[in-house]
Amino acid sequence: MNYDIHIVGAGFAGLACARAAARRGLRVLVIDRKRSPGERMHTTGLVVKEAAERWEIPSALTRRVHGIRLYSPSLRTLDLTSAGYYFLATDTPALMRWLAREAARAGAHLRFGHAYDASAITARYVVGADGPRSRVARDCGLGTNREFLVGVEAEYEGVRGLDDDRLHCFLDGKLARGYIGWIVPGYNGVAQIGLACRHPRKPDLRAFLRKVASIVDMSQARCLGHRAGLIPVGGPVSPIGAGNAMLVGDAAGLVSPLSAGGIHTALESGWTAAHAIADHLLEDGEAPAAVIARSTPRFAGKRAMRALFDRGVPDAAFDALLSTRAFSALARSVYFHHRGLASAAGWRDLAHTLLRGQP
Ligand SMILES: Cc1cc2nc3c(=O)[nH]c(=O)nc-3n(C[C@H](O)[C@H](O)[C@H](O)COP(=O)(O)OP(=O)(O)OC[C@H]3O[C@@H](n4cnc5c(N)ncnc54)[C@H](O)[C@@H]3O)c2cc1C
Numbered sequence: 405m406n407y408d409i410h411i412v413g414a415g416f417a418g419l420a421c422a423r424a425a426a427r428r429g430l431r432v433l434v435i436d437r438k439r440s441p442g443e444r445m446h447t448t449g450l451v452v453k454e455a456a457e458r459w460e461i462p463s464a465l466t467r468r469v470h471g472i473r474l475y476s477p478s479l480r481t482l483d484l485t486s487a488g489y490y491f492l493a494t495d496t497p498a499l500m501r502w503l504a505r506e507a508a509r510a511g512a513h514l515r516f517g518h519a520y521d522a523s524a525i526t527a528r529y530v531v532g533a534d535g536p537r538s539r540v541a542r543d544c545g546l547g548t549n550r551e552f553l554v555g556v557e558a559e560y561e562g563v564r565g566l567d568d569d570r571l572h573c574f575l576d577g578k579l580a581r582g583y584i585g586w587i588v589p590g591y592n593g594v595a596q597i598g599l600a601c602r603h604p605r606k607p608d609l610r611a612f613l614r615k616v617a618s619i620v621d622m623s624q625a626r627c628l629g630h631r632a633g634l635i636p637v638g639g640p641v642s643p644i645g646a647g648n649a650m651l652v653g654d655a656a657g658l659v660s661p662l663s664a665g666g667i668h669t670a671l672e673s674g675w676t677a678a679h680a681i682a683d684h685l686l687e688d689g690e691a692p693a694a695v696i697a698r699s700t701p702r703f704a705g706k707r708a709m710r711a712l713f714d715r716g717v718p719d720a721a722f723d724a725l726l727s728t729r730a731f732s733a734l735a736r737s738v739y740f741h742h743r744g745l746a747s748a749a750g751w752r753d754l755a756h757t758l759l760r761g762q763p
Pocket residue numbers: 412413414415416417418435436437438446447448449450451518519520533534535536539555556557598631632633634635652653654655659664665666667668670
């Protein structure tokens with residue numbers, strides 16, 4: 405069969421692209437080297453409210469978590485909420501299977517257990533949705549990611565004493581330099597405990613587990629598995645597309661440099677690429693690479709904050725800052741507004757917290 409689009413990678417970005425393109429009537433092939441969707445997950449799988457709503461993720465695959473508990477290095481806490489806002493912990497393997505079914509139902513052809521082979525591509529467009537170390541990017545002469553966090557987490561059942569309506573986020577300049585540690589009260593009573601730090605450092609999960617054992621009861625906990633991977637945090641690659649090739653999701657560097665959340669942007673970028681290609685092929689629209697370059701978020705403010713974070717914030721400073729109104733305002737804009745201070749709502753929330761304290 406002659407395909408219009410050959411998508412490499414059946415992750416969030418690739419499957420979103422496949423579903424949207426097939427719905428527009430294009431002939432779509434998706435390949436992935438995994439044997440099945442949902443195999444060997446590397447992500448915590450937390451989804452922001454906006455993504456869950458836009459993609460109509462079935463509620464049976466998620467559980468809502470309504471607030472954040474932020475811990476300073478000495479384990480002082482700050483609770484953050486935002487009226488009507490929540491995050492969704494997911495049954496991530498089941499979510500990937502659902503996304504794959506949706507893409508197939510729309511008419512896309514999915515082939516698992518197939519690694520990318522440049523010489524096998526005959527489609528009119530190739531979309532690199534193949535993650536942070538994209539081979540499509542290299543082969544097609546597109547931009548590649550250069551700055552990463554390394555994340556690792558373990559899934560446990562039997563963790564006790566955890567407030568399961570909060571994401572527990574740990575600031576710790578030694579264990580999680582450049583990022584945070586976390587406990588996510590996940591799906592089906594499983595707690596996901598992990599941390600990330602700036603590449604090429606290696607996150608010390610054992611040390612972090614020792615630390616969290618002072619606030620939760622791990623005596624009956626049993627480890628069910630691990631998830632780990634690279635998170636690109638240098639912002640969008642350049643060029644993101646050229647000619648008949650383009651990148652989406654992590655391959656394109658479309659991860660929030662500060663929160664390191666990439667699922668929402670992966671889904672959105674897959675959707676945008678699909679429509680840009682469909683508009684070009686079906687409606688004589690402008691070159692897809694130009695549309696994609698134009699619609700790419702730049703993350704300018706978040707990249708500036710990342711540069712500060714990367715230099716290393718002393719633990720004493722985190723301890724002192726945690727109780728200040730300014731820190732609380734900033735944390736709220738990072739956690740509850742996925743576009744941060746690039747959104748009007750983010751600024752409103754910041755001003756409100758600074759002037760009146762948290763509502
Ligand atoms: C530890 C960790 C925790 C995270 N937690 C969160 C979170 O809670 N929320 C959030 O929003 N983001 C999170 N992220 C980031 C998020 O997981 C990614 O941004 C997101 O998965 C990107 O989706 P993607 O489709 O672009 O890439 P991926 O999900 O990486 O999918 C790429 C696909 O391409 C396939 N592939 C790669 N190379 C080839 C090849 N040569 N041939 C064929 N197939 C190939 C892979 O098998 C894979 O299926 C986390 C990341 C890590 C590492």
